[in-house]
Amino acid sequence: MKHAFFQSIEHCPHNSTLPLEEIVSQLAFNSDGLIPVITQDAQSKDVLMMAWMNETALRQTLTTQRVTYWSRSRQALWVKGETSGHTQSLVQLSFDCDGDAILCLVTQEGPACHTGRPNCFYLQVNEEGTHVVVNGDSA
Template sequence: MPMTDIPSLDELLTFNSDGLVPAIAQQHDTGEVLMMAWMNRAAIDETLKTGQVCYWSRSRQAYWRKGESSGQVQKLVKLRVDCDGDTILLLVDQKGVACHTGRRNCFFNEVDKSGQIEIIADVLTSPDQLYGDK
């Protein structure tokens, strides 16, 4: 593809009606899917500028720099956009656990074909240790 045919990031991305795009964080060297969160354009810009992943917290209506309160920082290795421009894949180097529950990743509830749920990952770090008593 000639360089002139490559769209800009703004042309490539499709944000939802709230100005957000889902972002999946994946450990760059193992392929482990860590978590999914939301980003707006400013969070993407900060992530690209600083190399530390920044998300938009819908519940707090504020920027959420992964690891700023827990120390479990995500460093950006690569940022990819899917073919439709409506999902971001962040290849990251995750320090410690990614999930606020103290597990390595957020996908620890496994549902079998009958609908039964099994927790398949142990808590590695107490949430109280990560965030202090709240």
């Protein structure tokens, strides 16, 4: 059981090291072989986007230090910024405590969202919870 694996490492002392291969083999990829990825600006800590990785995208990201996702719409690997020039250079990659999500801290060049906005979370529910406000201008 994969969850038991992550429970077993909860009490590891600070700065313990574990083999990357052991962690990757225990990640909770869904039935499509994907795991959610939250991408955050390394300096501002703004959440830029949420996307998906398969194991190949994860390994490519770690090898190239350029964030690579799995595009569900195209059914293909997607190197962020490959066509737009709005690249994400990996600063740090972390796994959550259950092994079912990845956090990428990045240096973002240009807007993160395909709309030209700085991030993908520009649709904000108003205080009354009755409307959605579009924040930020697209490019």
